Amino acid sequence: MTGHTPRVAAVLTAAGSGTRFGSAVPKALVPLAGRPLVAIAAERLAASGQVSEIVVTAPAGYLDEIHAAVLSGADLGPGVRVHVVAGGISRQASVAAGLASLTSTAQVVLVHDAARPLVSPTLVQRLVATVVAGHDAVIPAVPVIDTIKEVDDGDPPVAVRTVDRAALRAVQTPQAFRADVLRRAHEAGAARAADEATAVSDDAGLVEALGLPVHVIAGEQAAMKVTTLHDLAIAELYLREGA
Template sequence: MSVTDFKKYAIIVAGGSGSRMQAAMPKQYLPIAGEPVLMHTIRKFADYDAAIDVVVVLPAHEIEAWQGLCAEHGFVLPHQIVAGGDTRFQSVQNGLAALFHADEGVVAVHDGVRPFVDAAILDSAYQMAHAEGSAVVAVSLKDSLRKVTGGKGGKSKAVDRSAFRLVQTPQCFRLPLLRRAYEQEEIPLFTDDASVVERFGHRIHLVEGNYRNIKLTTPEDLVLAEAFLRKLK
């Protein structure tokens, strides 16, 4: 695994509210194995390459709570904290602004509630982005897929699932490319970084993820997370 041949950055976006998790606190702060989810996520990047510059984007009103959790858990892995915006697009813009000192390198944008990304995925994504400009982690569909037309009660038709992929994070890009792409005006199409860069005119390259790299969104996901951690011990 080659981790030292170019500079790496990570923008970890952690703006969830916990509503779908049915939790009283933001989902990035929920504990798994006794530690907030976000700490597990940051540690994955530090374990892969201790020289990565990590920017964590949080809602402004949640920053103090995060700092308190870091003190409580003795969490001292280096990371810069930045206040997010009203949308994910604006939050990534704020994360990029925090890297004002950097001119070159590869930046990964990652969900703060994907704590099971592994070193192999990170290496594949960083290396592909370094070579090609972009690298988006994705997996094949397991289930059958149908296209629905006509709204509720409309017709449905089977489609070839091999033509589709489920997109995960990290999504990695050469830093200058992502900066320029995020200078575009925000539109509803921009649901992730790949859509922003694609709209800018750059080809999106996919790298293989894995099914364990889940985004913790619902209470059932926390059960899976605890099971994954037990298996890793």
């Protein structure tokens, strides 16, 4: 793949509930500074100038609402195709559904969470460039700054040891993959997707299970995951600061 411009597609997961917000609508439709999270996330992907196709995975019953939120709330520019599919029982199953609906000409696939709306277009560009340079799988991550303890299963738990945080990273999305590698990883791990207890929390985990290396590049603090109302307030602060 080195040396030419690949066709890049994205699977944007937006099938989560809004229960932690106390919201009656899915999390992806919760507004951040007046715009749905999913619209901001899609717009940031498109602003990279890399992505020509976005498949959004939505909760059952909300496909039309998610589609309308992206088309009316995001400035995607010319030439970006958007369609929406129903998500699955787990995040892994949702990504598999999105991957299955992508056009087969995609050579690089980004998997991104609508709950991380503030990823910069520059980070998207760096991820794609790293795949083009010859790496099968690339993820963004930030250093872990808290002290991390391993604990036992007692009540209350007892600290077993302090983990060396120098070797730890908190992983973000988008994650970027050579399309054929991601498809192969999902096929090999498909049996895990039907149960949240066995499903992977990120697609890089499926590539790791194939025994392939997953490369890590520097992520961004603003690419935080919006899960609670407190997170939403922090994301609004990042926006005011120019994220």
